[in-house]
Amino acid sequence: MVVSAQEKTSAPALAMKELTGGYSRRRPVLHGVSMTLHGGELLGLIGLNGAGKSTAIKHILGLMVAHSGEVRVAGATLEENRELYRSSIAYVPEQPSLFPNLTVKEHLHWTALAYGLNREAAEKRADELATTFRMTEAMKALPDTLSKGMKQKVMLMNALLVRPALLIIDEPFLGLDPLAIRGLVAALDEARDEGTAILLSSHILPALERKANRLVVLHKGRLIAEGTPKEVKAAAGCTGTEATLDDAFEALVEAAEGGRKGE
Amino acid sequence: MSRIAHDEQRAFLHSLRRERTAAFRKEIVPYFRYVFQSGFGLFASAIFFTLLIGYMDLIKAVPADWPAKWVGAVVLSLSALRAPLRTYFRPADSVFLLAMENRMLEQYVAVALRKAVIAGVLRTLAVFALFAPIYIRSPQTAALADVHPPIVLALLFAALTGINIYGGWRERRAAARSWRIGLKAVRIALSAAAVTALLLKPLALAIPFAAAIVAVLALLWRLPAQHALPWDRLIEEEAALRRRWMGFLSWFVDVPTETAKPTYRRWIAWIGELIPWSRSKAWHYLYVKVFLRGETFGALWRWIIVTCLVVAVSGSALIDALVFGASIVVCGLQLSELKRVRFVETADTLPIAPQGKLMAAAAVARGAGLAAVALIGAAVPATAGLGANPGDAEVFRFDYWLAAAGFGLLWCGWWMPRKIARFTDEDDL
Numbered sequence: 300m301v302v303s304a305q306e307k308t309s310a311p312a313l314a315m316k317e318l319t320g321g322y323s324r325r326r327p328v329l330h331g332v333s334m335t336l337h338g339g340e341l342l343g344l345i346g347l348n349g350a351g352k353s354t355a356i357k358h359i360l361g362l363m364v365a366h367s368g369e370v371r372v373a374g375a376t377l378e379e380n381r382e383l384y385r386s387s388i389a390y391v392p393e394q395p396s397l398f399p400n401l402t403v404k405e406h407l408h409w410t411a412l413a414y415g416l417n418r419e420a421a422e423k424r425a426d427e428l429a430t431t432f433r434m435t436e437a438m439k440a441l442p443d444t445l446s447k448g449m450k451q452k453v454m455l456m457n458a459l460l461v462r463p464a465l466l467i468i469d470e471p472f473l474g475l476d477p478l479a480i481r482g483l484v485a486a487l488d489e490a491r492d493e494g495t496a497i498l499l500s501s502h503i504l505p506a507l508e509r510k511a512n513r514l515v516v517l518h519k520g521r522l523i524a525e526g527t528p529k530e531v532k533a534a535a536g537c538t539g540t541e542a543t544l545d546d547a548f549e550a551l552v553e554a555a556e557g558g559r560k561g562e
Numbered sequence: 563m564s565r566i567a568h569d570e571q572r573a574f575l576h577s578l579r580r581e582r583t584a585a586f587r588k589e590i591v592p593y594f595r596y597v598f599q600s601g602f603g604l605f606a607s608a609i610f611f612t613l614l615i616g617y618m619d620l621i622k623a624v625p626a627d628w629p630a631k632w633v634g635a636v637v638l639s640l641s642a643l644r645a646p647l648r649t650y651f652r653p654a655d656s657v658f659l660l661a662m663e664n665r666m667l668e669q670y671v672a673v674a675l676r677k678a679v680i681a682g683v684l685r686t687l688a689v690f691a692l693f694a695p696i697y698i699r700s701p702q703t704a705a706l707a708d709v710h711p712p713i714v715l716a717l718l719f720a721a722l723t724g725i726n727i728y729g730g731w732r733e734r735r736a737a738a739r740s741w742r743i744g745l746k747a748v749r750i751a752l753s754a755a756a757v758t759a760l761l762l763k764p765l766a767l768a769i770p771f772a773a774a775i776v777a778v779l780a781l782l783w784r785l786p787a788q789h790a791l792p793w794d795r796l797i798e799e800e801a802a803l804r805r806r807w808m809g810f811l812s813w814f815v816d817v818p819t820e821t822a823k824p825t826y827r828r829w830i831a832w833i834g835e836l837i838p839w840s841r842s843k844a845w846h847y848l849y850v851k852v853f854l855r856g857e858t859f860g861a862l863w864r865w866i867i868v869t870c871l872v873v874a875v876s877g878s879a880l881i882d883a884l885v886f887g888a889s890i891v892v893c894g895l896q897l898s899e900l901k902r903v904r905f906v907e908t909a910d911t912l913p914i915a916p917q918g919k920l921m922a923a924a925a926v927a928r929g930a931g932l933a934a935v936a937l938i939g940a941a942v943p944a945t946a947g948l949g950a951n952p953g954d955a956e957v958f959r960f961d962y963w964l965a966a967a968g969f970g971l972l973w974c975g976w977w978m979p980r981k982i983a984r985f986t987d988e989d990d991l
Binding site: 360361362382385386388390392396397398399400401405408409410412413414415418441443454 | 823824826834839840841843844847848851852854855856905906907908909910911912913914
């Protein structure tokens with residue numbers, strides 16, 4: 300059973316509540332982080348390197364076990380309903396992670412099988428995505444013959460093929476050519492219009508400022524700001540018309556550093 | 563650069579190669595204990611002594627119809643043509659050692675090349691030493707041996723081996739893959755012709771012929787665009803060699819898995835498309851593709867071909883059945899590799915139960931194993947009599963064949979898949 304974006308559920312696509320986690324219980328990376336994401340929303344996840352963004356994503360994916368708190372996807376925790384949880388998520392990691400023995404087309408084939416998609420619909424969608432990402436000629440290629448950007452496109456195509464309830468993308472713009480970035484942005488808009496909730500982690504703040512409905516700012520594993528881009532800028536004291544999200548982020552980090560030093 | 567810096571670099575590169583050679587041995591050698599414990603040592607020893615006895619019998623009285631000319635040409639060509647080069651290069655070398663490229667050529671690669679030449683020459687001399695008694699005593703070649711002094715032939719074959727190893731290095735340096743393949747094909751064909759001529763034709767003709775071949779090869783090596791040091795090629799070769807070692811050892815003991823570079827194999831990979839479109843078959847689809855494009859399949863189908871050839875030339879029903887059975891055991895061991903296949907992390911985030919992996923691996927191994935039984939099983943009756951001498955009575959025995967095929971069906975159709983499907987620890991998921 301695949302929970303697609305089109306299926307109406309009252310529960311948020313993602314509900315993270317007071318999550319504390321990381322590899323070591325003695326030195327947790329995340330400290331009581333909460334966030335909620337509804338269908339049709341794009342939530343931008345921002346933070347410096349080592350802020351805990353990837354750890355948060357791994358917890359959402361169920362690849363790490365929380366020390367306390369919980370993560371619900373489509374209303375269920377992983378323990379309550381593994382099937383529902385897993386089939387509600389599609390994930391694109393920062394580093395392309397492909398099967399070396401499968402061609403691009405076979406990756407899409409396998410993803411469609413794994414999510415139990417209808418064959419005709421999946422093949423039609425795969426063709427559309429190949430056109431969008433200009434990968435038509437590379438469909439029969441094995442990953443070792445593709446550039447890093449092309450590998451990233453394959454990851455994105457796989458995730459977008461599924462039309463999941465929750466789409467998690469880690470640094471999607473790295474390595475992509477300008478036309479692919481444009482194609483990705485259009486595909487994300489389309490997915491959002493179809494009701495997919497998107498969690499997008501990126502350092503490209505101008506893009507997030509334009510596209511995200513809401514932002515979550517992490518610093519040293521703690522949530523230091525949350526809200527619409529406008530609200531986050533206001534929280535940082537950047538209210539002028541010239542103020543950018545970059546300015547706001549810098550101010551927030553400085554404030555958090557100052558606060559930490561003062562503690 | 564100052565003289566001291568040069569000396570330091572030289573010392574560093576010498577010690578680097580030594581350390582890497584020692585590290586490789588240190589990593590590999592301990593596993594051999596398990597290889598021998600598994601019974602492989604006994605099996606290999608049995609084969610060695612059987613061959614030795616056969617060889618001793620042969621050189622006592624070489625039969626008049628024994629094809630000494632062609633066996634000699636093939637065996638000596640195979641030895642003289644081999645051009646391996648152990649550099650122990652690692653992926654990061656092209657980043658960190660690139661600045662020392664010239665020094666690498668002089669102090670590192672040159673040493674590797676010298677060692678490869680020494681090993682190759684010793685190998686060819688050993689092969690020639692084994693063949694020389696046959697050459698001298700065989701009715702087919704005795705007359706040739708009278709006018710081909712063994713010491714002269716040994717020196718010529720040694721020189722040809724050294725030239726081939728150097729040729730292998732020049733091929734590796736060619737920038738274009740097509741040139742590398744073309745040069746290798748030409749070297750193999752011409753060198754085999756030179757070996758054959760030296761062995762079978764008067765030396766007064768054969769030596770100028772071989773010299774002309776070497777001159778042609780030397781000219782050809784100058785033609786393609788070349789890298790001074792083919793970093794990527796050598797790194798790839800080292801990785802492949804390492805994988806082969808680990809692949810061999812993994813038949814007997816758990817070793818660190820190496821990610822093999824896949825081979826496209828359009829001619830067979832289409833079989834994956836026959837898997838029914840069903841979520842319950844998702845792992846099957848993945849395993850079929852991984853298997854058919856991986857090294858396990860490469861080793862398996864080469865093994866099946868070799869087995870079929872041995873069966874074709876054996877000329878004995880008993881040997882056919884024994885080879886059939888032994889070969890199927892090896893096929894099963896190779897297929898058990900599927901249990902050790904590991905996938906990228908994203909596979910764990912997909913909505914299919916990881917518990918299905920082992921069942922799918924077992925099913926794919928069962929299918930491949932039964933196909934191997936069918937192919938070898940068909941080769942036995944189909945080639946019966948091909949290698950038999952006139953008067954040999956039993957070229958095919960149905961009861962022997964049935965016993966071997968029955969064993970194969972049990973081994974590859976039941977026992978080995980059952981072993982693969984058995985969950986032992988979390989690493990299996």
